[in-house]
Amino acid sequence: MGQLQKDILRRHGLAIAGMLLFTLVYITGYQIEYEVEELNSVLVLFSVFWFGQIFLVSLVWSGFSNRFKDPSLTMPMMLWIITLVSMMMFAAPALRSIIMLGFLNVLAFGVFRLSWREFIGISLYTVACYTLVIFGINYTRSGTLMPEIEALTGIAFLTSIFVYALTGREFTVLRRAYREKNQELRRALARIEELAVTDELTGLNNRRYLLRTLEKQRALSNRENLPFVLAFVDIDNFKTVNDDYGHRIGDQVLAELSHLLRVSIREVDLAARYGGEEFVLLLSGLSLEAASSVLERIRISVESSKLSEAELTLTVSIGVAQYHNGEEGDELLNRADRLLYKAKRAGRNRVELESGSTLQVPS
Numbered sequence: 001m002g003q004l005q006k007d008i009l010r011r012h013g014l015a016i017a018g019m020l021l022f023t024l025v026y027i028t029g030y031q032i033e034y035e036v037e038e039l040n041s042v043l044v045l046f047s048v049f050w051f052g053q054i055f056l057v058s059l060v061w062s063g064f065s066n067r068f069k070d071p072s073l074t075m076p077m078m079l080w081i082i083t084l085v086s087m088m089m090f091a092a093p094a095l096r097s098i099i100m101l102g103f104l105n106v107l108a109f110g111v112f113r114l115s116w117r118e119f120i121g122i123s124l125y126t127v128a129c130y131t132l133v134i135f136g137i138n139y140t141r142s143g144t145l146m147p148e149i150e151a152l153t154g155i156a157f158l159t160s161i162f163v164y165a166l167t168g169r170e171f172t173v174l175r176r177a178y179r180e181k182n183q184e185l186r187r188a189l190a191r192i193e194e195l196a197v198t199d200e201l202t203g204l205n206n207r208r209y210l211l212r213t214l215e216k217q218r219a220l221s222n223r224e225n226l227p228f229v230l231a232f233v234d235i236d237n238f239k240t241v242n243d244d245y246g247h248r249i250g251d252q253v254l255a256e257l258s259h260l261l262r263v264s265i266r267e268v269d270l271a272a273r274y275g276g277e278e279f280v281l282l283l284s285g286l287s288l289e290a291a292s293s294v295l296e297r298i299r300i301s302v303e304s305s306k307l308s309e310a311e312l313t314l315t316v317s318i319g320v321a322q323y324h325n326g327e328e329g330d331e332l333l334n335r336a337d338r339l340l341y342k343a344k345r346a347g348r349n350r351v352e353l354e355s356g357s358t359l360q361v362p363s
C-alpha cells in the first residue's frame with residue numbers, strides 16, 4: 001500500500017470515528033426526546049448510512065478508487081453523509097443543533113481536500129438540504145419551528161460555511177505556493193548537481209564524476225567479475241596549439257575532441273575530462289583486446305579530423321589498463337597514466353596497452 005493510500009485511509013479512519021460518535025450522540029438524543037418505539041426507522045436510516053460509508057471506504061481500501069480522479073473519494077463521501085444526515089434531521093427536528101454541528105464537521109473534512117469550486121458546490125448542496133429539511137419540517141409538523149429563529153440559525157450556518165470556504169481558499173493558495181517552491185528547489189538542486197559533475201568547457205563529466213563512477217564500476221566488477229578498462233587520452237603537443245593559435249582555438253580543440261570521444265563510445269561507457277588536455281575513458285564489459293580496437297579507432301579518427309576553426313590536425317596518445325579484481329581505483333589510474341607516458345616517450349600518436357592482464361573475460 002502506497003503512502004498516499006495510507007494517508008487517505010488514516011483520514012477516513014478519523015472521519016469514521018467522528019461519525020461513530022455522531023451516531024451514538026444522535027441515538028441517545030433520540031431516545032431522550034422521542035418515543036423509543038420510533039427508533040426502528042432511525043436505525044434503518046443509520047444502517048443505510050453505514051452501508052454506503054463502508055462501501056466507499058472499501059473502494060479506497062482495495063485500491064479500486066485509484067482509477068478515479070480523486071482516489072480519496074472525498075466528494076462522494078461528503079455528499080452521502082450530508083444527504084443522510086439531512087434525512088436524520090428531518091426524522092428528529094429537536095436534534096437540529098447536534099446535526100448542524102455534524103454538518104460543519106463534515107465540511108471541515110472537505111476544506112483541505114477539495115478545490116475551491118468543489119467546496120462551494122458542496123456548501124451550496126448542504127445549504128439546499130438544510131433549507132429543504134426546514135421547509136419539510138414546517139410543512140409536516142407546523143408549529144414545531146419558529147421561523148425567525150430558523151432564519152437566524154440559517155444565516156449563522158451560512159456564515160460558518162463562508163468562513164470555512166475562506167480558510168480553505170487560503171490553505172489552497174499556501175499549498176500551491178509551497179508546491180511551486182518545492183519544484184523550483186528540486187530543479188535548482190538538479191542543476192547544481194549537474195554543474196558539480198560537469199566540465200564547463202567541454203560538457204563532459206569532470207574528474208569528480210569520473211572518480212565516483214570508477215568506484216561504482218569497481219564494486220560491480222568485484223561482485224560480477226565484469227571486466228572494464230580505463231584509458232588516459234592526452235593530446236600531443238597541445239601547448240604548441242595554445243602558443244601558436246591562442247587559447248580560444250585551444251579551447252575549441254578541447255571541446256571538439258571531447259565531442260569526438262563522446263560519440264565514439266557506447267552509452268554505458270564514460271568519457272570524462274580529467275584536467276587540462278587529459279581525458280579518461282571508462283569502457284565497461286570489455287577485455288583489453290576489445291578495448292584496444294575501440295581506442296585505436298579513436299586514435300585514427302582524431303588523426304584524420306580537422307579540429308577547431310583553424311582546422312588543425314592533431315594526434316593523441318593513449319595509455320590503457322584493465323582493472324584487476326580488488327585493486328584500488330588509484331592504482332588503476334596510475335597504471336594507465338604510466339602507460340600514457342610510455343606512449344609519449346615512444347613517440348606519441350599511439351595506444352599503449354598493458355601487458356600481462358589477468359582479469360577473466362566472461363564467455
Ligand SMILES: Nc1nc2c(ncn2[C@@H]2O[C@H](COP(=O)(O)OP(=O)(O)OP(=O)(O)O)[C@@H](O)[C@H]2O)c(=O)[nH]1
Nearest residue numbers: 234235236237238239240242247250251276277344
Ligand atoms: N586552451 C586551453 N589550454 C589548456 C587548458 N587546460 C590546459 N591547457 C594547456 O594544455 C597545455 C598542456 O601542455 P603540456 O602539459 O606541456 O603538454 P603537451 O604540450 O600536450 O605535450 P605532451 O602532452 O607531452 O604531448 C598547457 O599549455 C596548458 O596551458 C584549457 O582549458 N584550455
